[in-house]
Amino acid sequence: MPHILGIDAGTTGVTALVVKDDATIAARGYREFPQKFPRPGWVEHDPEDIWRATLDACREALQNANLVARDVTAIGITNQRETTVVWDRATLQPVHNAIVWQDRRTAERCDELRPHIEPLVRHTTGLVLDSYFSATKVEWMLKNVDGLRSRKKELAFGTVDSWVLARMTGGRHATDYSNASRTLLYDIQARDWSPELLGIFDIDRSMLPEVLPSSGRFGVTDPKHFLNAAIPVAGIAGDQQAALFGQACFETGMAKNTYGTGSFVLMNAGEKPPPVPQGLLVTLAWGIGDEVVYALEGSIFVTGAAVQWLRDGLQIINAAKEAEPLARTVRDTDGVYFVPALTGLGSPYWDPYARGTIVGLTRGTTKAHLARATVESMAYQTRDVVEAMASNANVTPADLRVDGGASAMDLLCQFQADQLGVTVKRPVAQETTALGAAFLAGLAEGVWSSTTEIAQTWKIDKEFIPRPADPAGYEGWKRAVERSRGWAAP
Numbered sequence: 094m095p096h097i098l099g100i101d102a103g104t105t106g107v108t109a110l111v112v113k114d115d116a117t118i119a120a121r122g123y124r125e126f127p128q129k130f131p132r133p134g135w136v137e138h139d140p141e142d143i144w145r146a147t148l149d150a151c152r153e154a155l156q157n158a159n160l161v162a163r164d165v166t167a168i169g170i171t172n173q174r175e176t177t178v179v180w181d182r183a184t185l186q187p188v189h190n191a192i193v194w195q196d197r198r199t200a201e202r203c204d205e206l207r208p209h210i211e212p213l214v215r216h217t218t219g220l221v222l223d224s225y226f227s228a229t230k231v232e233w234m235l236k237n238v239d240g241l242r243s244r245k246k247e248l249a250f251g252t253v254d255s256w257v258l259a260r261m262t263g264g265r266h267a268t269d270y271s272n273a274s275r276t277l278l279y280d281i282q283a284r285d286w287s288p289e290l291l292g293i294f295d296i297d298r299s300m301l302p303e304v305l306p307s308s309g310r311f312g313v314t315d316p317k318h319f320l321n322a323a324i325p326v327a328g329i330a331g332d333q334q335a336a337l338f339g340q341a342c343f344e345t346g347m348a349k350n351t352y353g354t355g356s357f358v359l360m361n362a363g364e365k366p367p368p369v370p371q372g373l374l375v376t377l378a379w380g381i382g383d384e385v386v387y388a389l390e391g392s393i394f395v396t397g398a399a400v401q402w403l404r405d406g407l408q409i410i411n412a413a414k415e416a417e418p419l420a421r422t423v424r425d426t427d428g429v430y431f432v433p434a435l436t437g438l439g440s441p442y443w444d445p446y447a448r449g450t451i452v453g454l455t456r457g458t459t460k461a462h463l464a465r466a467t468v469e470s471m472a473y474q475t476r477d478v479v480e481a482m483a484s485n486a487n488v489t490p491a492d493l494r495v496d497g498g499a500s501a502m503d504l505l506c507q508f509q510a511d512q513l514g515v516t517v518k519r520p521v522a523q524e525t526t527a528l529g530a531a532f533l534a535g536l537a538e539g540v541w542s543s544t545t546e547i548a549q550t551w552k553i554d555k556e557f558i559p560r561p562a563d564p565a566g567y568e569g570w571k572r573a574v575e576r577s578r579g580w581a582a583p
Contacts (some may be wrong), residue, residue, distance in 0.1 A: 094113060095113070095114045095164070095166040095535070095538075095540045096111050096112070096119065096158070096165055096166055097111075097112045097168070097169060097438055097440075097531040097532070097534050097540060098110070098111060098112075098154070098155075098167075098168045098324070098528045098531070099112055099168075099169045099171070099527035099529075100147060100150070100169065100170050100171070100530065101170070101172070101332060101335075101524070101527035101530030102170065102173065102254070102257055102461065103144075103170040103172075103173050103332065103353065103354070104173045104193065104354040104399075105125060105126070106122065106123055106124070106125035106126060106146060106150075106352060107124050107126070107146040107150040108122070108136055108150060108156060108524060108526075108527050109123070109147075109150040109153070109527070110524060110527040110528065110531060111154050111155065111157075111158040111160065111165075111263075112527075112528060112535070113138055113401065114540050114541070115550065116138055116547070118522060118528070118531075120154050120155070120156075120157035120158035121153075121154055121363045122149070122151060122152065122154030122155075122156075122157065123147040123150055123153070123350075123523075123535065124153070124373060125140075125145035125146070125370070126138065126143055126145070126434065127139070127142055128477035129139040129190060129419065132489060134196070134197040134198060135197070135198050135438070135461075136192075136193040136196045136266055136436070137177070137190035137191060137193060137196070138190060138191040138193055139190055139191070139441075140180070140187040140190070140191050140256055141187065141258070143253060144260050144336075145550055146204065147257055147376040148319075148399075151320065153312065154430075155320075155459035160323070160448060161321045162254065162320035162321060162324065163321075163324075164579070165322065165323065165324050165525060166324075166325075166535070166538055166540060167325045167326070167327040167534040167535060167537065167538040167540070168261075168314065168325065168326045168327065168328075168534060169326075169329070169330075169335075169529075169530030169531045169533050169535070170256070170257055170258060170328070170336035170530055171254070171329070171330055171332045171526045171527060171529060171530035172331060173193070173332060174194060174252060174272060174274070174275045174332060175194035175225055175226050175230075175275050175463045176192065176194050176227075176252060176253050176541060177227045177230035177231055177234070177250065177252070178251055178253060178255070179231065179241070179248055179249070179250050179300075180248070180249050180251075180259070181247060181248060181249075182248065182408070182457070183247065183262065183265070185259055185263075186254075186258060186396075186537050187242075188238065188241060188248065191253070192230040192233070192234070193419075194225055194441060195225075195354075195436040195482060196224065196436075197436060197437055197445050198224065198368075199224040199230060199233050199234060200223075200224045200228050200437070200446070201227035202224070202233070203222050203223055203224050203229060203445070207419055209216075209445065209547075210222065210293060211233050211575065213289065213290070216369070217276065217280050217281070217282075217287050217289070217290060217379050218266045218277055218279060218280070218287070218290070219274065219281050219369050219374055219376055220275070220277055220374050220375075220376075221443050222272075222277070222458045222481065223443055223445065225392065225394075225424060225439065226276060226277035226297070227250075227252065227277060227278070228274060228290065228294045229249050229277070230266060230410055231294065232295065232296065233290030233398055235296070239513060245295065245297045245299070245300060246535035248297055248300050249298040249302070250296070250301060250302075251302050251330070252268060252272045252275065252276070252344075252517060254268055254272050254329050254331070255267065255268045255302045258311055258326060258329070259317060261312075261314045261318060262313065262314055262318070262319075262558070263313055263317065263318050263324065265311065266302045267302045267303040267304070267311050267312065267329075268304055268305070268332075269303055269306065269307040269311075269329040269379070269428070270284065270304060270305075270377040270380040270385060271307055271329075271331040271334040271376070271377050271379055272287075272308065272329065272330070272331045273302075273304045273377070273409070274376045274553070275376065277290065277294075278290050278291060278294070278301070281366055281375065281376070282386070284377075284385070285460050286298060286301055293321070293509040299379070305329075306380035306381055306382060306385075307328060307329055307330045307334070307338075307379040307380050307381065307533050308327070308328050308381045308382075308533040308534070308536045308537045309328075309380070310325055310326075310327050310381070310537060311326060311327065311329055313325055313326065314326065316435040325538060327533070327534040327535075327537035327538050328530050328534030328536070328537060329532030329533070330379055330529060330530060330533055332353075332526045333351060334352070334359070334377070334378045334379055334388065335353045335525070335526045335528075335530045335533070336357075336496055336497075336525045336526045336527030336529055336531075337349050337359045337361065337378055337379075338379055338529035338532055338533060339522075339527075339528040339530075339532060340494045340496060340529075340536075340551070341356075341523050341547060341548040341550075341551040342359075342360075342361050342494065343361065343362050343519070343548055344361060345362065345363040346360065346488065346491065346529070347360070347361045347454050347494070348360040348361070348490035348493055348497065349493065349494040349525075350475055350493055350494075350495050350496075350509075351422070351496050351525070351526065352396050352397055352471060352495065352496070352500050353392050353396070353397050353497040353498035353499075353526075354395070354397050354398045355391055355392065355394045355395055355396055355398065355439070355460060356471060356474060356475060356497070358388075358390065358393075358440075358475055358478045358479065358482075358493075358572060359362075359378070359388045359389070360388060360389045360482065360490060361378065361386060361388055361392050362378075362387040362388050362389050363386065363387060364385065366387045367387065367389065370481070370482070371441070372391075372440055372441025372442070373389055373390065373391055373440055373441060373478070374391070374392065374553075375388070375389060375390070376388070378386050381533075382389075388529065389483060389488070391440035391441065391442070391475075391479075392439040392440050392442060392478075393438075393439050393474045393477075393478065394434075394435075394436050394437060394438065394439045395433040395435045395472040395497060397413070397451075397497065397498055397499050398430070398433070398435065399433035399435070399467050399470065399471075400413045400416045400467060400499065401413065402435065402508050403416060403463070403464060403467060407463075408462070409463065409464070413458065413498070416468065416502070417468065417502040417504050417505070418459050419467035419582045420467075420504060421465075421504060422472075423459070423461045423462055423465055425454070425552075425560040426465045427453075427455070427457065427458065427468040427470060428453040428469070428571055429451065429453040429458055429463065429465075429466045430451070430452050431449075431450075431451050431463060431467050431470050431507060432447075432449060432450045432467040432573050432577040433449055433467070434448055434449050434450065434472065434577045435448075435479035435576075436575070437451045438577070438578065440477070440478050440481065440538055441477055441478060441480075442574070442578065444578050446578075446579050447578045448580040449577065450573060450576050450577035450580070451463070452572075452573045452576055453569075453573075460504050468502065468508070469508055470570075471499060471503060471505055471509075472508045472509040472512045475509060475512070475513070476512045476513055476567065479493075479513055480569060489515075490515060491515065492515050492516040492517070493509070493510075493513060493515055493517050495509070495515070495517055495518070495519050495548040496519070496520065496523045496524070496526075497523065498523075500519055500524065505555075506557045507557045507560075508560040509557070510560075511559050511560050511561070511562040512559040512562055512566075513559065514559045515559060516558055516559065518555075518556055518557075518559040519553045519558070520551060520552060520553055521552045521553070522552070531547075533549050546575075554562070566570070
């Protein structure tokens, strides 16, 4: 029986799934890795921690499946997007900590450039000029890490997928369309690195990875580097595009939302790039052979991370799974709103200076009200994105497929359905990012013959039918958002 290893190198840890050819998950491995916050608004990872977590998660998954690495047919990789790694090509050693997608250190640089190049960025990349993306992170490293600029020809830049691929294969330097489209350096229409943007950010093309379709042979693991086995790496996609694929959203107009560290609403936009709508992104979803699929995206920076803050920052819960039971002990938030702009606000506001804000507190407010406000904030932020899709792109999903850790909360899923006025569908397999990467790899290696065959494996766990929502709730949310915005602007 073929087995695919799907690796999800996420923001707080690495998940590895062993996926069988009937799309069921045979086993799972997971390793968390440390987060680094050297200054307010800065977020970093040690790339070596990511690599060690990848090896450990894969070993655990294979052991739990009673397999060895040589039993694996192919590997698919998905990853936290935009996070920037630079390493020495010869030694494969990182030259600086990875700068994480949440990092805001280059916000002022984006402010400086925005009046001059924002239209170019929007037209070329489908993105906005924001420190969320990779280009200003690479530029910052080259300017601020001693000796890097003079060594540019010796260095490789990549997102986390490229870093993991390089370590697995002993140096292969490549990425896929979906990850390239998140760097702020890639022309999503020409499907090539933009010479004009490379010039603006003073980044040598020699530093950049080869860009390949998301489903196809990227390389073969080097047994000396990866679990004593030579395995084809045959699928790569950024985590949100992989989740769209894993949710079998293969038809134009199908949409999903992943509730992870942040939340990301993606809608299949078809094979031609749509006009770039205000407040939203256009991105490459995946490429298979000569065909590509585009997506509309709304990127929300903090959702699940807000629950982690309740646990680690306020210490009002001991584990993330306690958030829903605590929230259910009250009927509503009693007028409390929590805007979790802990690293600024993403779509549709794109305000790097917004800050986390709690409004509506009274003497009667309890930790249960705050827990419920945290859960509801995930749904409100998603509604912000869907409203932007409706008003700026004239599209509304017929339903919403959901995944990610927080999608296990029935309270969230029902509240989300009520706020959107559409049915929310939760699949049986909720780890759709790693599953999507496995599908892409298996498709390339002949385990599955087509996306039609993959779509037939998607199975629903529970549907949430919308109920009438009090409009005052969302109106209060929008007022709370305005309180949070521009708080730390220079």
